[in-house]
Amino acid sequence: MYPRIFTLLLLFAAMPLQAAQLTLSVGDISAPSFAARGVTLSLPLDGSAELRLDELSVAGRHWRKVRVHCAGFVLSTARLECRQAKLNAAPDLPFDFSYDFGTQRLALELSAGKDERWRVDGDFHDAGWRVNVQLRNAQARRLATLLPPEQPLPTQGLLNGMLQIRGDQDGLRRVQGAVQAAELAFSDAAGLHAADKLAGSVQFDAVRSRSRWDWHGALDWQRGELFWQPLYLKGAHSLTAAGSWDGGQLQVAQAELNRLGVGRVELSALWDTAKNSLLACDLHGSDLQLAPLFADYLKPFLVDSVLGAATLSGRGDADWQYRDGTTQALNLTLRDASLEDGQRRFALRGVNGTIPWRAAAATQAAVSFDSGALWGVPLGSSQLQLAMHGLEFSTPTATLPVVDGSLTVHDFSLQRGDGGWRWNFSGQLAPVSMPALSRALGWPEMSGALSGTIPQVSYDGREMRVGGALLFRVFDGTVVMTKLALADPFGPTPLLTGNLDMRELDLGQLTRTFAFGSMEGRIDVSVQDMALVNWQPVQFEAKVASSPGSYRKRISQKAVQNISALGGAGAAAAIQRSYLSFLQDFGYNRIGLSCVLRNGVCAMDGVSRKNGGYVIVEGGGIPAITVMGYNRAVGWNELLERLKRVLQDNTQVVIQ
Amino acid sequence: MKRWIGMLLGVLALSFSAATFAAADIEINTPGVTALKQSLRARFQDLRPYMDSGAVGLTADGLLTVRDASSVPLAARQALNGLIAAQNGDRNALYKEIARANGHPEWEGEIRSIFAQRWIQRARPGWWVQSGGGWVQK
């Protein structure tokens, strides 16, 4: 309010006092951060007055065609008075204004409605001048015209309180205020910085000595909601702070922020008001509730990251030191914390530990967790020692219990590069029992155990690669995976590429696992040039063939039917009608089936070609059976449908 | 004379490539595109009221953005931000995946601009779209 009053004051002071004419043209008035053009004052003989300004600029804000009408106007050598004045921009807000030339006292009172009142008293008599502003049920929305339009503007709410400004010839000396707000609402044009039904109070006191201001204040935000993109916060925050300002740097010597349900944070900071940047900050919080802290203050900034759907709980201490534009030190202590991904990709429970991170020094973090999961695979209790040096993290060796086995990680290192975070490690998987693992992953229960060596695994910020060959043992055979790469692992469409070679898998175990109908023997499976998008195959060259060597080779009636069913419904029916349906199982010589998948079509072949078709099961022994395929191009989705039907039907048989 | 032959060769090469590839198809029946389509469609159900009300508008670069959130309750604005971020993530992935599935990752930008035009072209009456730096209601 202060500049406004001052302008009025200037305006009237500039007027020739002996004015007796009906219309007075003052012309232009200008002062620092104030200008008025085309100023005229009309004085009809009924005791009223009308002041017109073609243009008015105050502190960078501009108004055109400003008109003030005084119902009662008195001007004497001692006093100027304007009663029941109305501003054309705010006709619902009549005000009274008076200025005493002798005592240099100013009074301005705006009132509207039942009990809304804005009162300004100014006393400029002494060198130490003062202005008091009192608000009673003041409508906050009236301030909107005074504020820059690009800022969030008040739209609703009542203000009560006072503002006291003192000064001398050198300018301001002290500013004090205590304002309570109720039902306060504000918003910017796009609605990205807005608040509703705010209730609370602000108190502040700032005193100048020479060019330095010392200030302290308190903010108590009791109720209401605030959206400050991307943060959404509710009341129950309070802040007390004290510091100084030298015109260029704002120092917060000591501040204390309390949030109900989270805890208390103490901080000190140095802010460059000219450059609008944080120069230094120290923040300390003890025994904070991590769940609301993470959900309300951190997660909104992480929506695009892996943690975007995560929840954090437990308690923790944090110490943050910020200097020269970067974080210099961060101490974190976690107590019984849990991190859970909303999409069930990862979880860590019962996390305890201390992480004393330094930007420019080597330190050691010790973290333990009770349990966890990665893509549904349960991880057991572990203790990790992590060497940290700036944005480089490493551990020479660590053991993670995986289901009932364990993964030993060697030479894990994680660092921040140009393309984001990179990491790599090698490892060893001690036997994980397949029944337990398949149960955990919701797969059909497989027998055997998974174990093997994991050569170099690395992630470059975009793609996860396995160097060398990944070797496992399942179904009593060996599995070798080479050139494995997973691009965009946490994105919406992960792309997995690589080659897969399986040798001497036990067909008995395999067919029992997938309820396909019993077969005996051993097979080799090779999948080359494989690409899976979103875990669905888009291309590969796959081949299933009997392993070389001599072993018992039997195929059951059910399995024959199922293989035939993959070629279409007709073939299976043909077998059932023939005498073959009375036999339980058959001998075979070789089994072989290949599929080259491109563009959703599988080009199929068998062990050999015969009569315009291809042989899938080549008969041998007694009784022998040969299964032929004739369809060389089968839609991949159609093939999957058939396979699903076969497996489903068989499952039903098993249940019966 | 030789210059003419050179130009002729150039034109020939041009017309040849145009003739060869004009009939080319864009493959969109891949698991990646299908997964993204489903995800986009599911989230569109949540976003649609905001598009209808004008809170959310379509940008000139094939994405969505908050245009005027004033009509959205404060408590829902953060969720709306999240929805838009997720939808934009999927849209970006879709442009990338179509380019990849067709064996030309470098087409991503062109595919994005085609989509940007088509989203705007096919926007329903009442929706807001970015045009020449400003907002226009369809």
Added chain:
Amino acid sequence: MNKTWLVLPLAGALLSACVTINIYFPAAAAEKAADKIIDEVWQSQQGAAKPGDKPAADAQKEETK
């Protein structure tokens, strides 16, 4: 003089090679593909939501009988 004549056709070939990259992009097909995806995402054509799902379910029923 001779060299210039040699360079020009080469330059022409290079130039055309550059231009072909742009023409190579099948804009019309991409537009059609985009429209198809947009229709599905915005469900512009009601009822055409999921072809193929129902027939498969029917077929399954028949078989279990």
